[in-house]
Amino acid sequence: MSACWPNWVISIMSTLPTEKDTVRDTPAQSGQGPGSSPAREGGERGPSKFDLLLASVQKLLRRGAITNLTRMLGRMHSADIARVIGHLSSPKDKRTIFELVRGEKQRGLVLSELDADSINAVVADLQAPDLAWLLKDQESDDVAYILGVLPPERAQDALALMKADVSTEVAGILQYPKDTAGGIMTTEFFSLPEDATAQEAIRRLQQASDAENVFYIYVTDKDDHLVGVLSLRQLLTVPPGTPLKNIMTRDVMSVMVDMDQEEVARQVASYNLLAIPVVDREHVLVGIITVDDVVDVIREEATEDMLKMAGALEEDVLSKSSSLAAAKLRFPWLFTNLFGSLLSGAILWYFRYTIQEVVAVVSFIPVIAAMGGNVGLQSSTLIIRGLATGLIEQADAWKVFFREIRVAILLGLACGLLLTFVGWAWHGQGYLGMVVGMSLIVAFLVSTSMATFMPILLKRSGVDPAVAAGPFVTTANDITGITIYLTLATLLIDYLR
Structure with missing residues (x-):
């Protein structure tokens, strides 16, 4: 059947995804283009x-070495x-560097990589x-991201000056x-009607910008x-006149x-x-989300969860807030x-007579408090990350x-004997x-019981479980x-005197 296709089509068949990869390719297969950052290739050895x-x-900025900066x-x-x-x-300084970037397209790419504060600054x-x-x-999708972080009036003014199809x-x-x-999808995707033939699909691909x-x-x-x-690959391994509906995979993974x-x-x-289609309530195809956008989402969500677990917020990172x-x-x-802490102090005051009778109990209060808190934090962190990544379901x-209880018993026995x-x-x-x-x-x-069940109960209630691993x-x-x-010391005080 391959003889029906031109030689140039046959020559690229080996480079295309296989049929079984239609909905299960690995992100690594997408590779990096020639414009990939050298810092990312081969792995970056720390921040140095x-x-x-x-x-x-910064040194060139202080010296005003504009020519060297532009070249760099x-x-x-x-x-x-x-x-x-x-x-x-x-x-x-942000605006100076941005204005020295050569080419409107390159400056636009830089703009799409910036955070909200930097976009507004430049x-x-x-x-x-x-x-x-x-x-x-x-x-x-990049234009929507940039305009979405600008003041509404500025975004509307710029949007009104764009081409009608782009602004829509x-x-x-x-x-x-x-x-x-819908907020992270791109509307620039390639789709064809089910009655189109493989030959028509190839011709449309050649014409697609x-x-x-x-x-x-x-x-x-x-x-x-x-x-x-x-x-x-499926497209190129069938006779040219084959309708797409005869070779397509009907069980499509999509998101609302x-x-x-x-x-x-x-x-x-x-x-x-490598990409996932986005559909509306009527199952109409409205966009796709590619793997590069997913990487940004994973990084953003992981950062958000870690900040919540530490009792902080994203606005407080890198001194971006006053x-x-x-x-x-x-x-x-x-x-x-x-x-x-005040409640802990009230508890110590309540048991003051026990402490007066056996002063030695004071020696281990910091140990009990610290060890219990650390074990709970370990358990809650594992549960929250498991819920976030889908490794743990409700x-x-x-x-x-029960697994965490067994772990707690083993840790408790070891530390308790010591x-x-x-x-x-x-x-x-x-x-x-x-x-x-x-x-x-x-x-x-x-x-462990508290730290295990609290995140699960919060998620079941529709509350972000990351808040459960913070100071609370x-x-x-x-x-x-x-x-x-x-309490145990008070009950056994007669044996401790």
């Missing part, structure tokens, strides 16, 4: 290379330039026509929340409903426009996709710790709980060591650990 690059740029930027990848701009503190002096011209060669596509993306599939972005060919019916998908971007990223990662704003963001979390709650020996050797009281050891085992069990869990475990220890 970028630190040197940033220091060189001309050899850099757009992502590396954007990273440098993001680390410059002065808006003036385009602060641009008029609407200049901004629209700068964005004319960018993909619709961008406006369509902007109508969706930025953290949904954005054919380099084609990972799969999506097939639609007469009402633009997504009905199938096929790989380029309002699906959360984290769930989209999880599906792309789970099924090893001191007053940073203090306001951190205060609620620190207030949780403050309240918990149905696995009891299985995960503290029993320490209590006997330090204070010469074997019973005190036993109380400390038993308290630690019970504290571990309570701490640590403080709660500190309080319960101290209460368990002093």
